[in-house]
Amino acid sequence: MTGIPADDGTRWTLDAAGLLVPFAPPAGDADGRAAPPAIGSLDPAPGAPRATITRRDRAILFLAQGFGTGRLPKAPGTFGTLPGVLLYLLLAGLPLAPYLAVTAALLLIGIPLCGRAARSLGEKDPPSVVWDEIVGYLITMIAIAPSWPAVVAGFAAFRLFDIWKPWPIGWIDRRVGGGLGIMLDDVVAALMALGLMHLGLALVDWI
Numbered sequence: 001m002t003g004i005p006a007d008d009g010t011r012w013t014l015d016a017a018g019l020l021v022p023f024a025p026p027a028g029d030a031d032g033r034a035a036p037p038a039i040g041s042l043d044p045a046p047g048a049p050r051a052t053i054t055r056r057d058r059a060i061l062f063l064a065q066g067f068g069t070g071r072l073p074k075a076p077g078t079f080g081t082l083p084g085v086l087l088y089l090l091l092a093g094l095p096l097a098p099y100l101a102v103t104a105a106l107l108l109i110g111i112p113l114c115g116r117a118a119r120s121l122g123e124k125d126p127p128s129v130v131w132d133e134i135v136g137y138l139i140t141m142i143a144i145a146p147s148w149p150a151v152v153a154g155f156a157a158f159r160l161f162d163i164w165k166p167w168p169i170g171w172i173d174r175r176v177g178g179g180l181g182i183m184l185d186d187v188v189a190a191l192m193a194l195g196l197m198h199l200g201l202a203l204v205d206w207i
Helices: 055-064 076-091 096-121 131-140 148-164 169-175 178-206
Strands: 011-014 020-022
Touching: 055 096, 076 131, 076 148, 096 131, 096 178, 131 148, 131 178, 148 169, 148 178, 169 178
Parallel strands: none
Antiparallel strands: 011 020
């Protein structure tokens, strides 16, 4: 119900006694419509109790939180990227196709993994969930030969875009919910960092 508009723009409605009173819309926008949920959101309703955390949930949280690195109180996203660096160093010797296959598999696993972790914690995108950062670093380093300058540059480039969140990363972060949203904004940040890395390498080769 949206009320009866008057000439001055005020909306009126009938109360329980049948008297005409100013219309007060429910929570939502100015017309009384509920705000749309985030795309793909699986978040509980505001005030809803958190789900009971089972042993399986604890195992999922351990993985989603980067084997515990995401639980550090300061800069969890930065520290949570470090397992991605170690994983990259382990995978860097693979040919490109297997590297891409492993990265794609971890990305797909991350969607339900991060979604389940977020629901267990009762948050939309918990800072402690860093599986997306791990996968993001692997994407950043696609077809990059391993060297310490490259490892550090890739780390810095990915964290730059992940923290800065230029469009469309910020839009995805705000509007896409659930595990898909948690993963997708970091994937886009990683693709931007990947482009920057290859541009930098091309400039170095050209010089």
